[in-house]
Amino acid sequence: MSTSTETQAFALRLRQALESCGVRLSPTVVANEFNLRYWGRSITPHTARNWLLGKAIPTQDKLRVLADWLQVGPDELRFGQAALTPKVSEGLDAGGALSMVDREMLSRYLSLSLHYRKTVRDVVSALVLASQAQKPD
Template sequence: MDEKQQFSERLKAAMAVAGLEARPAVLEKLFNLHYRGTPVTYQGVRRWLTGLSLPEQDKLELLADLLGTDADVLRYGNKKRGQVAERKAGWTETTNIDDRLAIELFLRLPQRSRQAVRQVIQALADKLP
């Protein structure tokens, strides 16, 4: 297995540990929410996941951060084969990609809009049994 294929396997494993489906559309959406450069394409992400290409270093570092792992481990692997880096503290296992995307979008809102959203959430929570 060549280095691109090995990276692909580590990327898919890191996505699974992060609670994400190993699908290009999922990773593309999450990645582009955070990347400050030119957005990656669906085809580019698909190439990472199928072992046809490797991301550039800045993209690799962001991928690792988003997936809660180390960039070197994601790129080169651990000393023990097949081992995925321990997930960094962050999202709980109960949040899914939709929850994370909603929170990321919430954080982009202006303060006044955030307050309105918090009030709606509080009103809904007050109705819980």
């Protein structure tokens, strides 16, 4: 994949992630929201514009901040779905593959719009927090 194609694909994924989180596709908004979360040197709206238009890809540290903010994996944001690999040990069968039930659930999840995927992630995060709160120390 050429550099131009890679940056365009990244920009598309970034715009989709922003839209799924309800963030306006404005370089100023993106720069301001990003800078609230990033402890390094601030970015300018021009930098955010370059990300949104597919003229540049952020460095790894900035990519991680974007991914955390937008609740997507950094690899998914940077490289897309093909880069995703399951990192779960539970739900794997004896051969190390996901069980049929889990594959079906993931297939259904991936068929959802980005907005609904975010909702599912939010629900799962809330359930994990509630589960951890119920565990005795």
